[in-house]
Amino acid sequence: MHIAFITAPASGHVLPTLPLVQELTRRGHRVTYATSADFADMVAASGAQLFALDWSPGKVAASKGGQTTAELADMLLASIRSTERVLPAAHEHFAADRPDVIVHDAITVLGSMLAAKLGLPSVTTFPNFAGNDKFDIARVLLPPDFDPQHPVFRQFVTEMHQLAADFDVPPEAVAGAAQTAELNLVLLPREFQLHGEVFGDEFRFIGPSFGIREDQAGDWQPPTGRLLFVALGTVVNDRADFFTTVIKAFAGSDWHVAMAVGHQVDIAELGEIPANFDVRPFFPQPEVLRHADVFLSHSGMGSTMEAIMRQVPIVSYPQIPEQSANGRRVQELGLGRLLDISRDVDPDELRRVVEEVLADKEIPVNLAAMAAHVAAAGGPSAGADAIEQLMARKADR
Template identity: 30%
Template sequence: MARVLVVITPAEGHVNPSLGLVTQLRNNGEEVVYVCTEEYRSRIEQSGAQLITYPFPQDAFSHDPVLKPQEYKHSYQFIYMMVGGIIRRVIPAVLRAIEHQKFDYLIFDSLMGWGGTILAEKLGIPAVCSIASFAFAEPLGSGQDLNEKDDADTMELYEATMKITRELAQEFQVNIPAMEEIPAHAGRLKLVYTSRYFQPQAEKLDDSFIFTGPSIIPRQDAPTFSFELLLERYPQTVYIAMGTILNKNLDFYQLCFEAFGDLPMNVVLSSGRYTDMEPLADRIPSNFIIKPYIAQLDMLQHTDVFITHAGMNSTSEALYYNVPLVMIPLTSDQPLVANRVEELGAGITLDKHNLSPTGLREALAEVLSNPYYKQQAYLIGESLRQAGGYKRAADMIMNHFAKV
């Protein structure tokens, strides 16, 4: 069997979708070497892969000024983050960590962009691109050529990005890519953890894009939760979770208390392991259940409406279980995900800059009372369930390279 190198950006939303695939590759007999950071050792080793680590600041995507999520007003901001925050830091470290080792093929994270091409070229092996969000149906940055009318900040960003790119190309003796080539989905196959139905502009993507739906695999470190308690309390349950990076907003949680505190329903809030809820301890309504971490896949199977930041993983998991959404996109790709859900009729999007208890309450009431949202969530969910999941992904990858 083949020896596989897996290199994924050390972030929850990118590591977690890969774990089902890695587990299945191992079950199918492949030897998998997963290069990531110490932070993800437990869950990666549970997949059966051998872990090799490299130094990278823990929780960097929350604190690092280049990596932390932001609203990208221009594609060059995103591309600079890729080059300056990920490719420059990760690719040299990975190559040092695996020096003198041989592999048959590579699976790399799409957030590494051109960095994955560098790895494949230096190792002399074919590659698969792992795409944890929507695939780019059009080249990112195309149609945004700079001219004298562009502002100085954008021009400076372009020059800074290309300066790092030229330095890396010289260091690794590879060709210098154009700006729009840096984030492109490279590789013989592109694995997308969604369905063609949910993917925007899917008709523009060729057959090298494999849509397998979300990677639904139980988390071994998930704490227990008494779902029987929910049924004893109220017939309906609302679940609130704002991801792992931007979940420390106590003002938002206070808004939720005011919006939903007197409703005859369960409100389960996942506050995050590192969120200090003590300042709100005496304000928590009796119908709220607050935990630092909840097994989300289990929770969604007992949820009527999910209030979320519209991260790709959380959104896909909710739709997989036919749960409609109230979405408050915060940053990165979340507005794109929320727009697609709303376009297909499975949820409502609220403006993070204009939140109020009344607005939250009205959005929840609309999604709960109108069966259309549930019906549309089911349509998307059915497309995700039929996509085949990580088992189909592993089979297609192995079949492809067996024929090469």
């Protein structure tokens, strides 16, 4: 088969799909992956051919204390305008080199629009919680102060519907995560999914896999003693105040702290770095998690699944609503603790919570059980089987 993968250029959405792509190409299928050239090396490593799009959705912003309606609306409006910009090139390419099926990320309406326009089967990938007609995913994605009458949000809705009309596809083609495809691949185990029991056979919970990045150790070497890994992901990490609090909490302690501050924080503005800290923009996360005792994380779903796979207790410091939902789920399932981001975190409190999580005897038991669910979900092999079965059923009709 010729399979098109179409995913908006965000690490938390592209990276979880690449092991599935690798499995499909290993089975002899031709995969074209449409996303930004920023992911060219990883796409090539998966065996797919990159169709590079000048695709750069707007920056995701979140105020201290959590994302607001205005910030969400700005992000959504930038996303739909970015889709409008790349749509003509993507349509021309895939009309000329038609795939047999389009696999697209749940929030990537470019994929669902092209599938509708070209009359092709579609498969949706969910790197985060899935939703259906029994569980409203908006409950997870919308900020607490959400106001549908906010002028920028109303502008987003208007432009979204206009884009569908101009491209002559039904409005549901731009519904994103609210629209259920014929096959939906959820990249987490059903046991972690919110209300997992309400999802039918059209949803396959294949779990996560991060094989493309597993060997990227770089020059990092594990320290001796207790290791705390601190990272706020690649999207919303402009939190110099939080990183300074971490330094105050653990400076001079018997913890070795590997702290990834991202690309938006100047390490020099954090002041003197204690001897027990290793501070960098980024670390080879899978390798660090192999050795970490606790993960102080934004709780993006990719990072959450990686920590579960490595059975590392999680202390969540979320930045946007979907991360807050992940952090709540981690706490509900006894896999770690959720910090209150509505107020400043006190250094003493932060250190106390990390120590309590490490000392909690139930957390390792719960992590081991959830890691077993991840292993049983099937991963890329189960996802490739599901796609092949879908297309075989269509061929028999």
